[in-house]
Amino acid sequence: MKIFDVYPLYDIAIVKALGSDVWDDKGNKYLDMYGGHAVISIGHTNARYVSRLTEQLSNIGFYSNSVKIPQQAELCDALQKVTHKDNYQLFLCNSGAEANENALKLASFHSGKSKVIAFKGAFHGRTSLAVSATDNPSIIAPINRTDNVIFLPFNDSAALENCFASNNDIAAVIVEGIQGVAGIVEASKEFLRTIRSLCDKYNAIYIADSVQCGCGRSGLYFSHDWAGVEADIYSMAKGIGNGFPIGAILISDKFTAKYGSLGTTFGGNHLACAAALAVAEEIAEHKLIDNAAEIGNYLIAELKKIDAVKEVRGRGLMLGIDLGEDTAVIRKRLLFEERVFVGSASDKNVVRLLPALCITKEQADHFIAAFKRVLGC
């Protein structure tokens, strides 16, 4: 048997990690400015994380949602503390796509309507409805094609208003606070406020996809919070488990739960909760969201001093460096000559930075020096 070959791979096997450092099987050390695609939030092999998970595993790793799992209530409290969302309910699942899938379904159940507004450049996952709301025809299978999703230009309030005015079947608007896959493109505050007010006016649900831009990465827990308005549903994954597969939606108190309307076998199991609890506690105790803001601002300032950099986009530790030309060679040299992991984006001119929230200023300096060397400046 062999692995179904869907990923173009680097010829590197990572065998060990600590904080923002990882080592390959030959003993080479790398700086992880990619966070395993925004997944590593509190750092690799964080001590609290390892001990919480090992202790939980030695007691019980899994039981189904047919019994009480006290760690779920603990997680509600811990997430309330870090998110500052007081009137929300928590549904736990296993991935970002599944979180969005459930968010969209819930919006449709609640409103009785069937259309969703998504935006150009959006990425919401690869399951049926999530992928239909993703702006990439090459990953939408014929079976996923639907006219229930309406794509509008990003950050275009007038187009959104026109769409609502001419369609009375809009169940939800789904939007990333900062588009990640597209190449780090931020939703304007004005746009997010317009989404909020139009959803109120037309009785639709505002879904904030925070799978990549959430978990404190932007310098606030949810990047959508920069606009100062609340969403009806926040979808979460990636960083909230620091590598343990966990997804979640925060659901405002306007929704009433109904037995059987949502469900999952694995979601919210003992081990997953232990992982998410360790993450939330570590974020709170070490003020990692403040660190994301501080180191992010430092990186932005240093990157803007580099002539070859055309634009720096994003906030906190979700940054896009636009070089105005294809960055493939630069990324490869960063990896193989400087041993620094960074990310790409569908915009080929962009280098994506998504490091752990605990990254230090020394590590930021290490990256800047390496980046300047490969740029030849």
Ligand SMILES: Cc1ncc(COP(=O)(O)O)c(C=O)c1O
């Ligand atoms: C904004 C956003 N939403 C949803 C997803 C899907 O998450 P997952 O891969 O965990 O299904 C991603 C993944 O990159 C994402 O960036």
